[in-house]
Amino acid sequence: MISNRLLTIILGLLTVGLAGCSEIKEPTPLTYTQLLTGKEKKTWSLTSFEVIDDGEESxxxxxSQLFSNACEADDQFVFYxxxxxxxxxxxxxxxxxxSEPDVLLEDTWTFVNATATLEFAFPLLSSGKLPYIVKSLTENSMTLEIYLDELDNVDASYRFVFTSASK
Structure with a gap:
């Protein structure tokens, strides 16, 4: 009787001890910044744009229609x-x-989760940082919108679609 009881206790302790050693790994979802930058860096190409003026979308x-030279249309945005x-x-x-350099502009970027705002210098609009609202962001696609309501009597925005050029 004692040996059965002792064997049951030992088996119970072994079961609890072995169960405590196993590690449960849960998948970690990608954050916005990881979707933007990848693990080290991520390269994006501008694929299309849209003008929204007084609520009407173009x-x-x-x-490619934004650029006067085709050589400018394939320039890329790299976020580290x-x-x-x-x-x-x-x-x-x-x-x-x-003679043109490989890097045309070098700066920093910032992202605010609370407002889904990405700030960076977008040479088509400005050499300084501007705030863009992240409308959507996946591993392969990013849509940003900048609102021009800061200007007097303007109810317009620009929407830019980027595609990941990173493999």
Whole structure:
């Protein structure tokens, strides 16, 4: 009787001890910043834009129509996952001139979760940081919108769609 009881206690202790050793791994969802930067850095290409004026949408327009030279249309946006939150606007595969640098602009980016606001320098609009509302962000696509309501009597915004160029 004592040996059965002792065996039951030992088996119970072993079961509890072994169960405590197993580690349950739960998947970690990607944060907005991880979707933006990847693990180290992520490169984005502008694919289309849209103008929303007084609530009327222009419809998507290919990004190539923003540029006077085709060589500018393939320039890319690189967001780094480092502590400095480095950001680069770089020449794409086609340079406009062989003397043109690989990095056209270097700056930093910031992201505010509470307002889904991404601030960075977007050379098409300004060389300084501007606040863009993140309308959607996945691993492969990003839609940003900037509102122009700061100007007098203007009820308009620009919506930009980017596609991940990173593999």
């Amino acid at each position: 419809g998507p327009v290919p990004a 996952a480092n502590a400095e939150r480095k950001y680069e606007y770089i020449n794409g595969p086609t340079k406009c001139a062989s």
